[in-house]
Amino acid sequence: MLDIRWMRENQPALAEAMVKLNDVDAPWQLALQLDGERRNLLQQGEKLREERNAGSKQIGALFREKKAAEANALKQRMSQIGDEISQIDEELRRVDGALHDAMMRIPNLPDPDVPVAPDEEGNVVLTQWGDMPKFDFTPLPHWDLGTQLDIIDFERGVAAAGSRAYFLKGAGARLQRVLSNWFLDIHINEHGFTEVYPPMMVRGHAMEGTGNLPKFGDNLYRDAEEDYWFIPTAEVSVTNLHRDEILEPGTLPLNYVASTPCFRREKMSAGKDVRGIKRVHQFQKVEMVKFVEPAAGRDELEKLTRAAEVLLERLDLPYRRVAIATGDLSFVASIKYDLEVWAAGCQEWLEVSSCSLFRDFQARRANIRYRPREGARPEFVYTLNGSGLALPRVIIALMENYQQADGSIKLPEVLDSYLGGELEIR
């Protein structure tokens, strides 16, 4: 959520930002209009209330002085004012609701460093690391390798749970578990993150806090009877870890990491990427979430991105860092880098991490503040998050890039101790 006061005072900048984002639906003009109405009503209502408060006080005094007649006369007048207040309140409720709804549908402002372009064509590759593997045979995509090695079972997955469902089996399931642990251990031991095990079903208001609701409910699963939503990423529950809190001086930055399943309907991409485990309804992901002071925001974004990149480097997987353009920026992000890993079998760059700085956009929605100094007024924190990393796609890259001519897979040495010396899958 943006700061309504900033919006009031910076309308040209706001309009320009919305053009850059190519978000034609954002109801920012409506919000400003409603904000004006709201303040107008608020002032009218308060004036009447002031009158009523004084009158009521007087009625009490008159009764104590046994002047019932005067009191009753005054009562009638107050009753009238009461009716007027009710009318204004009703109108105010309507305007408030509409304003809140509009505010929740206005995207975050892009950082000045974000490349300006109407869509993903304008994304910019900032860096590329590593060499793409060369083969003296035709490398297979992971769905063929996985089936041959019986470490991914698509048929039975679909039978049990419908399209895009899969079982990881044996060495496949183990590889995912081991990678998850390895990622976590590195973030905990080397990058200063604290591991959390978060709720995977949350209330709707938590989804609003991170910006998944109200606009993107279509991509979420939910309970049919109760207000429970399945997280599409640990970002949701972990960001809400400090909802409605004021963090005291000295507590920032806070760094959390969690490995959770993620649930996504992928309604928008029906019929796309249907083969393999590239785009699935349920997948495991290690997610990092940071709460920091505003001045540290950009540095922390770099640290966060590096924390994810290091993992790919240690696995010796070629990757590139992509700066997301304004038109492709997610609703809540002010700046975002995607990390894409090369998958030799399907000959594609796969997004395995998205590192974003949200500034105070999420903090405002989830009401997460901090006190800059003892006794100072609370301010909104900056939040960031990034995958470190999304597992099935890392598994895809490992399988496809490290495949051998005979269809076996030889995993990189760094995983040796985590795999108990069993680096080969055959």
Next chain:
RNA sequence: GGAGGGAUGGCCGAGAGGACGAAGGCGGUUGUCUUGAAAACAACUGUGGCAGUAAUGUCACCGGGGGUUCGAAUCCCUCUCCCUCCGCCA
């Protein structure tokens, strides 16, 4: 799933239609006393909106939302969360 009981300021806890933004205590800040500290005593001690350069004024806030009333922390409805007992359960 059944039956009850709760939610009040940073914390504990009173308050049961009017003088209540809310007793009392704890904690905190400041002052007096003291070489210093402790103790004692005194004063102050919540958040947010709106208007204003400001001093300030005003409104709202007793878990959330609605209602009754001239007036609600207090009465009614509803939601959320917590606790106790019973049942079930990994």
